[in-house]
Amino acid sequence: MSNIHPSALIEEGAQIDPSVVIGPFCLVGPEVVLKAGVELKSHVVVKGRTEVGEDTVIFSFAVIGEIPQDLKFKGEASRLVIGKRNRIREHVTMNCGTEGGGGLTKIGDDGLFMAGCHIAHDAILGNRVIVVNSAAVAGHCILEDDVIIGGLAGIHQFVRIGQGAIIGAVTMVTNDVIPYGLVQAPRGELDGLNLVGLKRRGVARADITALRAAFQMLAQGDGTFHDRARRLGEETESDYVRQIVDFVQADTGRHFLTPK
Template sequence: MSRIHPTAIVDPQARLDSSVEVGPYSIIGPHVQIGAGTVVGPHVVIEGHTTIGKDNRIFQFASLGAAPQDKKWAGEPTRLEVGDRNTIREFVTFNLGTAQDLGVTRLGDDNWISAYVHLAHDCQVGSNTIFSNNAQLAGHVHVGDWAILSGYCGVHQFCKIGAHAFIGMYTSLTQDVPPFVLVSGNPAEAHGVNIEGLKRRGFTREQINAVRAAYKTIYRSGKTLEEAKAQLAEEAVDSGEGAPQIQAMLDFLGTTSRGIVR
């Protein structure tokens, strides 16, 4: 029995695994590739040079691989890449990349993407993230693994959000968020460490304490960012089990170009 509904329009050049399901009235373009076990719901449009991995669930009215909302885009064959086991809910929009950046928008594995979420051109999103309803990323945003973006938060272009960070509801984010940090507000402010999230993911007490100490160095010591980075480098050497977490924060601070939320 065919897994493609007779009302769906799938271009003959599209490459779909034989186990892919496509619901009524969905449209799949010629440059699309979809892996085994993925279910495409009704009224979904997947276009552009888009690759989707295995065992994804794409709900009705999602739009994946449409042209980037960037006036500089001139029809270049840029891409969208989606990994495995993602849940992509209703009215989600993922755009292609642009030639001015990496040329690809990426979503990793095991992400939970709620309704009305927008990933603009050239966004790079890791794995195991949660995007609540109406979380919006402008172009060129990077989001690390296990980050959580609450409902209606908006992220300015070129911002970076570190792994395990938590962005509160209705937050307006215009600067970078280091790993493990909890921010909220308009404008955004740091409000401590995402301790509950770290506990749920199995971080030890020593690791969490190391992250808390690093947070205090960055946000509570009165040091400049450069002074804080120098102290973190020293702390990373003597922090035992928590050293990788401090190093992750230090590495992130070395890549920020917009400054961090303070």
């Protein structure tokens, strides 16, 4: 194929759409699937049972689909599935899943993964996620749609981050983050709502007002955090607030970052 550089190594068995562009010195493993419009810049490694969705671009020196960095991994079959139109920049690493985590690492559509960031085994990421330079998402994490992870941030294993939340740079997050939350400080603190993100998405003023009132109730109401969330669910008419309530009431293996 004329759009595959002669120095690239494509192992037998790889499924490559005719429209795929593969630059010099790339390595594509035998169980890899590259769909229409995918482009690999130079020196990209794609291994394992990895599927890369349409029009995704992977930049130089990224290593995609390698085995997990998990001592419990014993070579069991597992996968990495990457959605459409992602931009995966230089030196990014994304690992396949493990048997203990369901065997799947999954990346949604339209994400931006900046230079040097890491997505670990069994992480599940939604659509339009941005992970900034040198941030790390540990194993078994769930990042919902429209989440932004700041540079040099670290997300602890099994943490869930709700839709539209933003994590500041150089922040360690060890507990779940409610949808639309704003987290900052070295040992991540829930410091408000991602109001800028809400406004940019065109969320109605009435819903933003409802979210701000809900945040105050979660911060200052009587009872435990879960008690306050339950009462909030009984009173709210906002779908956005209901999303927070449902997130808090869902099963989780971790505690929540709570408002200060």
